Amino acid sequence: MKHWTENDFQNWLYGLKDEDQHVTECADCRAELGRLQVERRRLTEEPEVSADFLAAQRRSIYNRLEQGPASNWAAWRWVLSTAMLLAIVFGLTIPRWHQAAPAISDDQLFRDLSAMEQSAEPKAIAPMHDLFEQ
Amino acid sequence: MGAMADRLGANLVATADTRDFGAWMTSEQKRIFLLCRRMLQDFGDADAATQDTFLKAWQSLNNPKSKELDDPAKWLTRIAINTCLDRLRSKRWQFWRRRPGGEDEAAILGMAASSDPDAEDRLFAKEIDRRLKQAVEKLSLRQRAAFTLRHYEDRSMAEIAEILDLDVGTVKAHLFRAMEKLREELHDLYFHRGRK
Numbered sequence: 278m279k280h281w282t283e284n285d286f287q288n289w290l291y292g293l294k295d296e297d298q299h300v301t302e303c304a305d306c307r308a309e310l311g312r313l314q315v316e317r318r319r320l321t322e323e324p325e326v327s328a329d330f331l332a333a334q335r336r337s338i339y340n341r342l343e344q345g346p347a348s349n350w351a352a353w354r355w356v357l358s359t360a361m362l363l364a365i366v367f368g369l370t371i372p373r374w375h376q377a378a379p380a381i382s383d384d385q386l387f388r389d390l391s392a393m394e395q396s397a398e399p400k401a402i403a404p405m406h407d408l409f410e411q
Numbered sequence: 412m413g414a415m416a417d418r419l420g421a422n423l424v425a426t427a428d429t430r431d432f433g434a435w436m437t438s439e440q441k442r443i444f445l446l447c448r449r450m451l452q453d454f455g456d457a458d459a460a461t462q463d464t465f466l467k468a469w470q471s472l473n474n475p476k477s478k479e480l481d482d483p484a485k486w487l488t489r490i491a492i493n494t495c496l497d498r499l500r501s502k503r504w505q506f507w508r509r510r511p512g513g514e515d516e517a518a519i520l521g522m523a524a525s526s527d528p529d530a531e532d533r534l535f536a537k538e539i540d541r542r543l544k545q546a547v548e549k550l551s552l553r554q555r556a557a558f559t560l561r562h563y564e565d566r567s568m569a570e571i572a573e574i575l576d577l578d579v580g581t582v583k584a585h586l587f588r589a590m591e592k593l594r595e596e597l598h599d600l601y602f603h604r605g606r607k
Contacts (some may be wrong), residue, residue: 287590292586293583307420320600334462338436
């Protein structure tokens, strides 16, 4: 007869394994089941909670009951903080999208235009002149 | 479940009587607080969740549409578990929250009175309990709820399924995965000193 393993006992303790024929007939395994049940009851014994603490908690509950339904502040808090965050993000990013190209003064514009007009060659040809001069 | 809870369940149709509710709350308060404490692993959170649970119960009982309750204790447990799950979900986003302070730990330890006279046993049990709590924090929310209801409240699979609004197979799967994660801690808890 094969005895139950510790895993088997754990699974049985937590409702994941049913008792089988072996455990019903084996005195050792039955004894172990009994020991584990006692051990579990001991381990999960409810700790004492002070009566003062429970009384104070009940007073808080009664106070909240008298105040009526809780305000929706908790839900609104999230909505407001999300809205503020979005406002900040948009505030920082939108001006960049609409940022105009760097302004050029009128003088600079006229100088550039007149330079283009006076030269018969496209600007891209200028570096080639150096090759022929050498 | 106390007699008051039975009466509350049987008589309740539209409005809950404050005195009945108060007596029922007193009879269920400690159990609900400990359940919340085990689910949330935090004294202050458990206090707040317990209060929220009874407030929700009161509001629901005073709702004209509320129906007679078959099992008020189970119904209250479901409210408590859902309240704790909501808190745990919102806590996931609050990563900046500090861990419980020394005062909280002292309050918890002061709250727990051990019946075991052997100091070594007590120390060992505390150490294992601490490890188990740490391990429970690694479980998913459903796994945590299923394990807490099974380990501390000794609920049957069917009851856990009803409380969590899941089918029994799903509860078993959650519990199985929880057990896989907790096996080492549970092994030490039950088998550390060999078979007696």
